Amino acid sequence: MTHRKTGPTARRLPYMPGLDGLRGIAVLAVIAYHSALPWSDGGFLGVEVFFVLSGYLITALLMLDIQVEGRIRFRHFWLRRARRLLPALWLLLLILPAAARVLAPETLPRLREDTLAALAYVLNWVYIFREVPYFEHFGRPPLLQHLWSLAIEEQFYLIWPLLVAFAASRGRGQSQNRLLALTLGLAFLSVGWRWLLYQPYEDTARVYYGTDTRAAGLLFGAALALLWPPRRNRSRLAASARFAAEVIGWSGFFVLLGLFARCQGYLPALYRGGFVVTDVATLAVLLAASRTDTSLGR
Template sequence: MSLFGREVAGRRHIDGLDVLRTLAIVGVTLFHMFPERLPGGYLGVSLFFVLTGFLLAYTSKRSWLEHRFRVKAYYWKRIKRIYPSLFIVLLTTIGIYQFVLPKAVAAIRPEFLSVILGYNNWWQIAQNADYFTRLTNASPFTHLWFMGIEMQYYLVWPLLFALYAFLDILVGRRAGLFVLAVFALGSAVVMPLLYEPDMDVTRLYYGTDTRVYALLFGAVLGLWWVDHPRARLGKYRMLLGYLAWPVLVGISIAAYFIFDGQSAYVY
């Protein structure tokens, strides 16, 4: 098995992403189970954002090169992937609450709508719902805030990809990557600019504008990877990749134990 990728049933599969998904899932899960022991496990969400941006850009570029990218098909695929499972989770949870805590169901309804329509992160900001102080007394849908950011990103991605494709054709591949990288850096700067000492970090933690940089950086990597497959990396870059992999994964795991979500240096 290759760290970088292989062909599976005619499709390109990047094995290293499976490890990163596992790392993200373990971090988030243990964070909610043992927040005091793993205060930085929430960083797994940021890793999910990078992976989402990477895979979305990677598949879009490959489909475009094969003349298969269609906006209508893109949106329909997103709907089919998100809503069936989401409705099952939401309706099952509400059904259980109806029997266990029937009075809480009425309070859940506005949040339910925000989840379905993809603006739950902004809804929680409006509620001043601090993520780190609500871990033990939270709505069953609190942790779906990240889906709001992803759904908003899914909505605008065809426009971003169209801009990239336009620059790719008109100027060159590096131009499109450069513009997306500038967007990513611009978003990354928003968070430290908005941060103030002793502030409630809810707005920074949930905000689409302060979080989209991870998705955009992932997109830049995904688009770059299509144009630089493993076969064209060369043995020295391959060796560097194998050496960097355990180091970077180790740093990520260490961050799970160190980066408290309310510490100033995080923002």
């Protein structure tokens, strides 16, 4: 876990073009859902795909840092995340109030509160305490509602490196196995907690927005990065293994398409297994799309 490598190529993840395609499909699903297009009832699950993908990539980056540097460079990691996310967020939060003042002045009081919560990356919890529904709105939804998922990701970016570093420092020989056990344990704990909290046909804000109830997707992605890190994708698979990767990847892809088309946010099945099915399907696509010798990865 602390073995150091030198050279420029050891310090970054390999480019995986298939993941760009997966991101694009997830974005289109979310846009289609919010545009109320036909066959997009489950497009909101594109956010869950992003959670799995983020957990995979962030954990791969953290493990690469441990491999190359012997430790996680927290300052470097957090500054890199800030440079990627903050400029666009600040621009949005500067422009939106001016536009709202002209186009929707009645939203300004709540918008000020939501802006502070968005800057602190706790908007999802604010919506829980306010009981803001995601799937049903009477009147205009909050203008910054789409930032709830960014809040969850930022909370993950803050806490997860600390947990990874702690697990990596405890008994060097078995640290990765311990981290994998911790990751899967937390993922299934999140799934079980979501199951317990969900009450059929009641408001789903607590279960839908909660970091604790939505962490499973991030953690399942992290587990894949530990089991099958990107560096293993550099070697070509045997024909039989590549065929298996194709079957697994395309099976997951078509499951995702079916979920995007037909899943609905008020169904009990979504909270009693639907999110997990989405996670597993995304992992299947990731397994193939992270390689360059598969059709999903090209």
